Amino acid sequence: MLFDLPLEQLRTYLPQRIEPTDFDDFWTSTLTETRAYPLNATFTRVKTPLTLIEVYDVTFNGFGGQPIKGWFILPTAASTPLPCIVEYIGYGGGRGLPHDWLTWANAGYAHFVMDTRGQGSTWRVGDTPDPELEPGNPQIPGFMTRGILKPDTYYYRRVFTDAVRAVEAARSHPAVNSHKIAVTGGSQGGGISLAAAGLIPDLSIVMPDVPFLCHFQRAVTLIDTEPYAEISRYCKTHRDKIETVFNTLSYFDGIHFAARSNAPALFSVGLMDTVCPPSTVFAAYNYYGGPKDINIWQFNNHEGGESFQVLNKMQFAQERLA
Numbered sequence: 001m002l003f004d005l006p007l008e009q010l011r012t013y014l015p016q017r018i019e020p021t022d023f024d025d026f027w028t029s030t031l032t033e034t035r036a037y038p039l040n041a042t043f044t045r046v047k048t049p050l051t052l053i054e055v056y057d058v059t060f061n062g063f064g065g066q067p068i069k070g071w072f073i074l075p076t077a078a079s080t081p082l083p084c085i086v087e088y089i090g091y092g093g094g095r096g097l098p099h100d101w102l103t104w105a106n107a108g109y110a111h112f113v114m115d116t117r118g119q120g121s122t123w124r125v126g127d128t129p130d131p132e133l134e135p136g137n138p139q140i141p142g143f144m145t146r147g148i149l150k151p152d153t154y155y156y157r158r159v160f161t162d163a164v165r166a167v168e169a170a171r172s173h174p175a176v177n178s179h180k181i182a183v184t185g186g187s188q189g190g191g192i193s194l195a196a197a198g199l200i201p202d203l204s205i206v207m208p209d210v211p212f213l214c215h216f217q218r219a220v221t222l223i224d225t226e227p228y229a230e231i232s233r234y235c236k237t238h239r240d241k242i243e244t245v246f247n248t249l250s251y252f253d254g255i256h257f258a259a260r261s262n263a264p265a266l267f268s269v270g271l272m273d274t275v276c277p278p279s280t281v282f283a284a285y286n287y288y289g290g291p292k293d294i295n296i297w298q299f300n301n302h303e304g305g306e307s308f309q310v311l312n313k314m315q316f317a318q319e320r321l322a
Contacts, residue, residue: 010282034161037065041169053105055098060169062162069115069127073105081177083321084110084170088185088192094126112170144230151251160195180204180321187212191254198257206265207313210304214254215280254284262290266316268309270300
C-alpha cells in the first residue's frame with residue numbers, strides 16, 4: 001500500500017526544520033563531558049568455530065563512562081590495517097552472537113558492531129544495560145519516552161554518544177585504518193548512523209537503511225505503528241507535556257544531523273514502509289549535506305531492500321574505501 005506522498009513529491013520534500021538554537025552547544029558539551037572519561041576500549045579474542053574470521057569481545061566506555069559491549073570481527077587473512085564498518089542495530093535488538101555478523105569481514109573489512117544499551121530482549125540478545133539516570137519519571141514501555149521530559153535525560157542522548165565513542169573505539173584498534181571508517185545500520189541503526197554522521201566530521205561513508213528517528217512530528221501523526229506509537233501514546237495520556245516532548249525530540253531528530261553531515265551517503269527507503277514512513281526518510285535524505293544517493297524499494301515495507309541492499313552497500317563501500 002502506497003500511503004505517503006507520491007514519489008515525485010518525496011524527492012523534493014523539505015519540511016521546516018524546527019531546530020533548537022543551542023543544538024550544537026548541547027552536543028558539543030555532551031561529547032566533551034563523555035570524553036572526560038577514558039575510552040578504555042578492550043578487545044578480547046573469542047574462540048569460535050568460525051575459521052575464516054577472528055572475533056573479539058569488545059568493551060568500551062560510552063556515555064558517562066558507562067561500559068558498552070560490542071563485537072569486533074576481522075578476516076583471518078588480514079595483514080594491513082583495514083577499512084572498518086561500524087554498525088548500529090535496529091530497535092529492540094542487541095549484538096547477538098558472532099555468527100550473526102559474517103558479511104563485512106568476509107568482504108574484507110574490519111567490522112565493529114555496537115551493542116545498544118538497554119536493548120537486546122526483543123529479537124536478538126544484547127549484553128549492555130542502561131543505568132537509569134533519573135528514576136521515577138513515567139514512560140511508555142519501550143525506549144522512545146525514557147527520560148523524554150528533558151534533553152539531558154533522554155535515552156537517545158546516551159545512545160548517540162555511545163555511537164560516537166564506538167567509532168573512536170574502532171579507530172583505536174591497530175588492525176583498523178582510522179582514516180577509512182564507515183557507519184551503517186537499519187531502522188534505529190540507520191537513525192543512529194545519521195546521528196554519528198552529524199557528530200563525527202571525518203567519516204568516509206554513511207549507509208543508513210530505512211532510517212528511524214527522523215522527522216518526529218510527521219511520523220507520530222502519520223502512522224500508529226510501533227515504535228513511534230510509543231510517543232503518541234505518551235502524549236495521549238500526558239496531554240500537558242506535548243510541547244515539552246517535542247522540544248526534547250528536536251535535539252535528536254535525524255534531519256538536523258543529516259544537515260550537518262558531509263561524508264558520501266547511500267540511503268534506502270521502502271515506499272510501503274509503515275514503520276518509518278517514506279516522507280520521514282526523504283526529509284533526512286533531502287537535507288543531507290554531503291554527496292548522496294538513495295535506493296528506492298517501491299513495493300517493500302520496513303524490510304527495505306534486504307539482501308539486495310546489502311549487495312548495493314558492499315559495492316558502494318568497495319568503490320569508496322578501496
